[in-house]
Amino acid sequence: MTSYRLSGAVMTHPKRLAAAEQLAGAAPPGALQVVMDPDPGGRPSVLRTALAAWSAIGEDATHHLVVQDDMLLSDSFFERAGAAVEAMPHAALALFALWDSRNGAAVRLGALAGARWVTAVNEYFPCVAIVLPRDAAAGFVDYGRARLDAWPDDILMYRFMRDNGIPGHVSVPSLVEHEDHGSISGNAFRGPRRSVCFLPDDRPADESVRLPGLRVAPFFKNGVAQCAVRLEEPGPERWLHLECESFLEGSGIRGERLDSAMLGLTEVTDREAVRGTWLTAFTLGFVHRRDGRGDAPDPARDPVLAEALATIGPGGISHRRSEEQIAEVRDELAAVAEAGLAAG
Structure with missing residues (x-):
């Protein structure tokens, strides 16, 4: 049986370093390292920081987790994420979907069906907390560096996955929730940004139960x-x-x-x-x-x-x-x- 190993990074900006350090400190020792925006004085860019975070994959890791600094983790976050990697080792795993999004709709249909994961629908791929296989993480870094001024990171992630045939699944319920410390990347106009379904004490179950093939x-x-x-x-x-x-x-x-x-x-x-x-x-x-x-x-x-x-x-x-x-x-x-x- 293959043994999968997950490394992780919290992506942040100097203005939010304290929040990132608090998040990393609440995780198991060594599970999350803090990765800073490589050009904090430049034009705000989530993608720039995300690429640095994806580049920080552990030497012996088979999968890498990147989470933004304004997230609250569920009690079973690492246990569920690890079980999901075991169940879907070749997939991209989104651990969050917004309450007003199409992928949020997919999560609701997954909840109706009793699924733990649902196939992502044709939108952006949620990137506030996401796991990629090692090869996909490295591939996205190259893909994103060639397109730094093209699209936001979540749209680029969707396009990268589509172009490379990487399946994407979204968790039911979400494993993280926005704490909304305030957006520094231009999203404040959207109002509160919450999960479609976050239960902080949700326990791991059979993470192989998926709802595929949504049509509506x-x-x-x-x-x-x-x-x-x-x-x-x-x-x-x-x-x-x-x-x-x-x-x-x-x-x-x-x-x-x-x-x-x-x-x-x-x-x-x-x-x-x-x-x-x-x-x-x-x-x-x-x-x-x-x-x-x-x-x-x-x-x-x-x-x-x-x-x-x-x-x-x-x-x-x-x-x-x-x-x-x-x-x-x-x-x-x-x-x-x-x-x-x-x-x-």
Whole structure:
């Protein structure tokens, strides 16, 4: 049996050195080294620092982990990451997905199916906490150095993986959460950036249980319930983007049925947030059943699914709400999401 060895790095900037050192200090001894931006006075560049971090792979490591300095690790982070490497040694492993992203939608579908990992969808590949096999880490360094001014690191990572046939999987639930110390790379305009599903005390399970081959990824972003739909055609994989209502109508579900199902939600605080949350959750339930995965589990008995549903609404309004404002409506929107899932 092959023995896999994981090295790790925390990528940081001098302005955030204290946070990086705290993160590294909380890990098992030697598990994470701090890697600094090689040009801290230059134009802010996550990619520049990421390439330095990927270059810091241990001499005897078969795999390398890179994590950003503003992350909180789950209690079982290294245990789960190690088990995942054993189960998927040739894959790129994203340990985080944003609550309003297409890969976040994939995580929710994975939670519905009882999976621990889900195949990444056609987007960027989340890079705030990621594991690569040794050869892939070295290959990405060369790939990125030739494209320093082209794209952000997560888009380049997706393109590198696509060009080199490297499979990518996203964890269910996330193994890390953003602590949001403030962005120094131009992402502050996005509002709070949280995981689709983070349970700090989640325990390792069978990390080989994966959900592959997603065809539809419903998500709520910038106030709009929308879908990424994989086109069934030969050639390179392509996805169509449309609003959930259009997708549902094309699947035979008329708007009148949706409006009727939402009648009981008329006394809520924020109609746009509620409608977007409900439509996204309804579409999740519809896709889950349509694809032959049976009835949805009961969120009351499944903490991973409950948390994944509870972030639909907050993610969809995070572009215009503060952490405090989101907290005020989180429970209400979680109930709306559960109602939408059941109706779908």
